[in-house]
Amino acid sequence: MPIKIPDDLPASRVLEQEGVMVMRETDAVRQDIRPLKIGLLNLMPNKINTETQLARLTGATPLQVELTLVRISNHIPRNTSADHMATFYRPWEEVRTERFDGFIITGAPVEKLAFEDVTYWDELRRVFDWTHTHVHRSFNICWAAQAAVHHxxxxxxxxxxxxxxxxxxxxxxxPASPFMRGFSDDIAIPVSRWTEVRREDIPADSGLEILADSREAGLCLLHDHRHRALQMFNHLEYDTGTLADEYLRDAATPEGSRLPRNYFPGDDPKQRPVNIWRSHAHLLFGNWINEMYQTTPFEMGRIGRHS
Structure with missing residues (x-):
């Protein structure tokens, strides 16, 4: 099945060129099935790239997915046009009465700030609490995952x-986790962050299960059983060139930038990187969506009302 997103969303053209089936509204209503309803709270600066990355992964399974783009209600993004936000995004205060099979919250460029100093921290805390009552399964990425385990x-x-x-x-x-089904023992994952959370800080009674970690990069993926959430501290969703774009952006600042490790062939930034994580990205999101599909109530009104 395809993914159902707004017809004019820039991601539509990119995904169609890649062979991903994108469903139009008129076609979706003819199918006598209930699509999985997934919300995306996009906190990343380059919202269009992030929309495309996550729509690609959520739209690659055999299930019909309806993607809703969500924004923080009173936060005005600086790097995305107001027209794009007004056309394709709904404020969380508007969708908070609705229920979702899945909800994804992305990272944000606020890592070095204390959580309480982030301008939208109070609303994000309300979003986290809302996912426990209005969302069947959540998927938090990078800073959002750090924020979720803090909250x-x-x-x-x-x-x-x-x-x-x-x-x-x-x-x-x-390897026995439904979210890690089919994964290799050794997994290559893009990492891009200034902060970390630590294994020794996991409360003994939290129910948090470590699914993946790295001897060099620390914790990577946790399953929060109690809150039906995956906490991913890194970036399997990244495109081949995302780290290169970050490197070039940071290199232009006074502080400069170190080369991303194990990324450019021969550590030569003129060489095109080789994507060795794409298959695991599809596998993780496919497993998450499959687990969601297998366990979510058919009646949307029951979502969040059962353990």
Whole structure:
């Protein structure tokens, strides 16, 4: 099945060129099935790229998915046009009465700030609590994952001496988990962050299960059973060139930028990187959507009302 997104969303053209089936509204209503309803709260600066990356992954399964783009209600993005936001995004205050099979919250460029100093922290805390009652399964990425384990479990984040940046090998610690089904023992995952959360801070009674970690990069993926959420601290959704774009952006600043590790062939930024994580990205999102499909109530009104 295809993914149902607004006809004029820039991601539509990109995904169609890649062979991903994109469903129009008129076609969707003719199918006598209930699509999986997934919301995307996009906090990333380059919203169009992030929309495309996550629509690609959620639209690659055999199930029909309806993607709703959501924004923080009172926050005005600086890097995306007001027309784009007004046309394709709905404020969370508008969708909070609705229920979703799945809800994704992305990272944000606010890692070095204390959580409480982020301008939209109070609303994001309400969003986290709302996912526990109005969402069947959540998927939080990078800073949003750090924020979620801080909000729900009181875990802190720690600033690193330098940016953790590149492709790092990770261990599959829970091959029996439905979310890790089909994963290799050794997984290459893009990492791009200034902070980390630590294993020793996981509360003993939290129900948090470590699914993947790295000896170099630390915690990567947690399953929060109690809140029906995956907490992904890294970026399997990244395109082949995303780290290169970040490197060039940072290199133009006074602070400069170190080369991303294990990324450019021969550490030569003129060489095109080789994508060795794409298959695992599709596998993780496919497993998440399959688990959601297998367990979500058919009646939307029952979502969030059962354990």
């Amino acid at each position: 729900f479990h009181g875990m802190g984040k720690y600033e690193l001496p330098e940016k953790l940046f590149g492709i790092f090998r990770h261990r599959n610690l829970a």
